[in-house]
Amino acid sequence: MMKTLVTVGPNSLNLDDLSHFAEKTKLFRLNGSHSTIEWHKKAISMIRDVSPDSFILMDIPGIKPRTENLELTNIKQGEIIHFGEGGGNKFKTIRLSKPLPKYPSDLKRFSVNDGQFIFETKQTGEGFVVGKSISEFELLPKKGINLPGSVYNEQLQFEIYCEFLKKIEELSIDGIGLSFVQTGELAGKMRSLAKDLVIVSKIENSEGLKNAREIAQKSDAVMIDRGDLAAEIGLHGLYSAVETIALQTKLLGKPMIMATENLETMINRETPSKSEVMSIGHSASIGADCIMLSEETAVSPNAKLISEWLDGFGKEIENIKPKLSFGPNEGRYKLIWNALSNFPSIPVLIVSKSGYAIFDYFATNPQSELFLVSETKKIIKLTMLYRNSIKVIKRKIGNNTPIDTVWKVIEENKLDLFRHFDQVMAIFVSRYVNTPRANSLTIFDKVDFEKNTDIK
Numbered sequence: 001m002m003k004t005l006v007t008v009g010p011n012s013l014n015l016d017d018l019s020h021f022a023e024k025t026k027l028f029r030l031n032g033s034h035s036t037i038e039w040h041k042k043a044i045s046m047i048r049d050v051s052p053d054s055f056i057l058m059d060i061p062g063i064k065p066r067t068e069n070l071e072l073t074n075i076k077q078g079e080i081i082h083f084g085e086g087g088g089n090k091f092k093t094i095r096l097s098k099p100l101p102k103y104p105s106d107l108k109r110f111s112v113n114d115g116q117f118i119f120e121t122k123q124t125g126e127g128f129v130v131g132k133s134i135s136e137f138e139l140l141p142k143k144g145i146n147l148p149g150s151v152y153n154e155q156l157q158f159e160i161y162c163e164f165l166k167k168i169e170e171l172s173i174d175g176i177g178l179s180f181v182q183t184g185e186l187a188g189k190m191r192s193l194a195k196d197l198v199i200v201s202k203i204e205n206s207e208g209l210k211n212a213r214e215i216a217q218k219s220d221a222v223m224i225d226r227g228d229l230a231a232e233i234g235l236h237g238l239y240s241a242v243e244t245i246a247l248q249t250k251l252l253g254k255p256m257i258m259a260t261e262n263l264e265t266m267i268n269r270e271t272p273s274k275s276e277v278m279s280i281g282h283s284a285s286i287g288a289d290c291i292m293l294s295e296e297t298a299v300s301p302n303a304k305l306i307s308e309w310l311d312g313f314g315k316e317i318e319n320i321k322p323k324l325s326f327g328p329n330e331g332r333y334k335l336i337w338n339a340l341s342n343f344p345s346i347p348v349l350i351v352s353k354s355g356y357a358i359f360d361y362f363a364t365n366p367q368s369e370l371f372l373v374s375e376t377k378k379i380i381k382l383t384m385l386y387r388n389s390i391k392v393i394k395r396k397i398g399n400n401t402p403i404d405t406v407w408k409v410i411e412e413n414k415l416d417l418f419r420h421f422d423q424v425m426a427i428f429v430s431r432y433v434n435t436p437r438a439n440s441l442t443i444f445d446k447v448d449f450e451k452n453t454d455i456k
Contacts, residue, residue, distance in 0.1 A: 001318040002283070002387050004310050005029050005057065005257060005290045008043050009298025015050065020304045021297070022051040024311040026384060027290060029177070031298070033061040034142065037167055044172050055174045055384045057200060060164045062179025063157040064228070065096040066142045067112065077136040081119065083145055084128030091130060097142075100127060101150035113143040114227030114260065115235070146231035151207055154186050161190060174381045175200055177223060182207035184214030191218060198382050200257065204228035209241050213248040220378075221385055222249040223292070227260035246286040250322075253363030255385035258283040259292040263310060267300040272309065280313065287322040287366060289387040321367050337364045339441070346421045347371060351406055352429040353397050355379030361427075362388065371417065373397065373409055391416065403428075403442070414449045422446040 004025040012018070021028070028047050030040050040058070047054055067073075067083070073094070075081060080091045084100055087093030103110075107121050110131060117139070119131025129147065161178065175198030181187050187201045201219040203212055205228065216222050224245050230238045249256045262280060265273045280291060291310060297303040337360050340348075348370055350357050355374035362368070369389040374380060375396045383390040393409060406426050410417060417424045428440045 002288060002314045003027055003290045003385070004307060004314070005292040006307055007031060007292070007294045007298040008047065009034070011299045011301065012297050012303045013043050013046065015046065017303055018046055018050045021307055022054070024307050026051055026054045027057070028054055029057045029059065029292065031059045032164060032168070033059065033066070040168070041171060048172060055381055056172070057175045057177055058168060058171070058173045059177035060161055060179065063098055063101070063152045063160055064144050064180055065098040065100055066144050067139060068095040068097055069139060069141050071141065073139040075133050075137055075139055077133060079133050080122060080130060081133060082128060082130045086128050096145065100129060101147065101152045103147040104149040107147060110145065110147045111231050112139065112145050115146060115231030144228065146228060148232055148234060149206060150232065152180050152182060152205070154182060158186060158189060162193070165194060174198055177202055180204055180208065180228070181215050183211050184218035187215050188218035191220070196378055198378060198385070203245050205232040209233065209245065212245045213252070216249045216252045216254050219254065220382055221255040221257065223257040223259050225259045243286060246288070250287040250366055251363060253359040253361065253366070255289040255382070256287060257290040257292050257385070258288040260294065262291050262293060263296050263306050266302055266306045266309065267296055270302070270305060277313070281317060281320070284317055284320055285322055289385055337361065340364055343425060346423045346425055347417050349373065349410065349417065349424055349426045350429060351397060351409065351426065357427070357429040358383070362386070371413065406442070410444055411449060418446040418449065
């Protein structure tokens with residue numbers, strides 16, 4: 001069943017809302033671009049109080065420039081606005097929090113607030129862009145600006161990540177969300193730097209789309225941010241882009257999170273739009289593991305209603321399997337993973353010290369259930385992001401764990417393993433170096449574990 005990732009914000013940081021969320025999900029998100037570190041520290045403490053074993057994801061502020069208007073700013077249709085450095089008295093000027101990215105010289109349009117408000121480009125220059133608003137609207141503080149076709153400075157991006165990581169190193173979080181990841185190199189550097197945290201790379205511009213497979217390869221999970229992605233590549237390209245990123249992510253067996261405006265209409269009403277229902281259904285059909293709620297649960301008075309509706313809808317479509325059709329596993333140790341497709345559908349038990357073998361397993365068997373024996377805290381937390389049913393058996397194991405240890409694990413969990421089947425397939429994986437490899441595959445029969453037990 002698809003899971004819900006709820007964003008906790010100013011309106012939902014209370015025991016009533018948090019307790020309600022905890023009844024529906026164990027996945028929580030905090031947006032580091034908003035509020036203070038002290039606020040986030042308080043939020044984490046309150047989440048842990050109501051859901052001690054929850055997964056908490058902290059989005060790290062990235063390189064994306066945001067408006068620095070301190071209050072609601074009215075912008076009229078046809079009004080000329082200067083964004084960035086300089087300005088003067090000729091046009092209304094709105095400063096930006098970060099430098100503008102490198103953008104095409106023939107930039108015709110740009111937008112603010114995830115593509116919601118469009119400007120016709122009137123002038124560009126070093127550190128600024130001037131545009132004419134095509135509509136009247138009210139601009140909230142700290143809204144992002146998107147210039148289609150932009151390329152961001154990844155070295156500066158990495159420095160921003162590192163600076164924020166130092167600020168939150170004492171916080172009890174389980175993963176970090178990286179904004180505007182454009183290459184696998186950046187994701188890999190962060191994975192090496194924050195080894196104990198789940199790395200969720202957000203693909204949200206044309207460069208990230210181009211390098212989607214490489215990014216997914218170097219990340220622990222991928223988030224598709226449809227808001228920034230649409231603003232950067234254009235609405236006409238959004239559908240195919242989402243399909244491409246989803247496919248590349250699931251081909252590598254990684255969890256996928258679908259973000260942005262999933263149930264936006266419910267912020268001010270009690271039911272979703274038909275388009276939102278179909279959109280969430282589409283996300284399920286392409287293998288999304290989590291649906292993320294942003295403003296829906298961060299600032300909406302309907303936060304509890306929204307999370308409850310999504311939980312109920314997720315249960316209704318639980319039996320709709322993703323339409324995933326993969327070719328053979330092309331990993332370094334592909335032989336045994338590809339062999340799994342020739343076996344009947346029976347419970348699979350993977351014994352892996354690192355736990356990274358789950359990526360190759362789900363790359364080959366994207367819809368399967370799994371029993372995982374591992375001691376790696378990070379991977380144990382990561383399993384919470386999968387829509388698949390995964391039972392984790394925490395056990396300290398070595399690189400050369402003998403078969404009798406596997407036997408003992410099965411003996412201790414035989415009621416679950418043999419609940420509906422007479423056989424269990426155990427895959428023992430050892431010596432993880434660059435790629436997980438399966439060293440042995442053994443079939444265990446129920447009859448061998450039936451002595452002095454009630455599993456018959």
